[in-house]
Amino acid sequence: MTAFQDEYPEKFSHCFGCGKSHPSGLHLKSDWDFKGDPADTLVLVTPPEVYSGGVPGHVYGGMIAALFDCHGTASAAAFACRAEGRNIGDWNLPGSALPPVRYVTASLTVDFLRPTPQHVELQIRARLTRIEGRKVELEMTLMADDALCAKARMLAVRFKEHGETQKSA
Numbered sequence: 001m002t003a004f005q006d007e008y009p010e011k012f013s014h015c016f017g018c019g020k021s022h023p024s025g026l027h028l029k030s031d032w033d034f035k036g037d038p039a040d041t042l043v044l045v046t047p048p049e050v051y052s053g054g055v056p057g058h059v060y061g062g063m064i065a066a067l068f069d070c071h072g073t074a075s076a077a078a079f080a081c082r083a084e085g086r087n088i089g090d091w092n093l094p095g096s097a098l099p100p101v102r103y104v105t106a107s108l109t110v111d112f113l114r115p116t117p118q119h120v121e122l123q124i125r126a127r128l129t130r131i132e133g134r135k136v137e138l139e140m141t142l143m144a145d146d147a148l149c150a151k152a153r154m155l156a157v158r159f160k161e162h163g164e165t166q167k168s169a
Helices: 061-083
Strands: 040-045 103-114 122-132 135-144 147-158
Touching: 040 061, 061 103, 061 122, 061 135, 061 147
Parallel strands: none
Antiparallel strands: 040 122, 103 147, 122 135, 135 147
């Protein structure tokens, strides 16, 4: 399967967290949660040691926010495409006149519930709560070793390129 981020046009693929073209980035790979709730999206990641927090053996809070940010905007694009009856990569099909669908973060609220351990695979899930115009609202969770470590709420807004015609939010 192709991750949402792998469908981004080259000009949108340089994000540190999720860009396939960032030379030292995390290269997150978000997709539908096929083994859990297929209405959710999922990304699995084990942050490198360099992202340790103030307490040894735990992930830095800023990295947790970055993971929510990147997975959330990728998920917003996927949810919007699904609502439009298309796939995230349809812009790239031969003969397609569709613009790429990309989202940026307008608001991100993170609740840190317990320290997030390092050296384990983290599971970040996103669930759509609302789509309205160019806005997508999500709720997300971060699990480590079956423990809920953090949750987040995001408002993402569809990126509108110069000259692109869309209704405003």
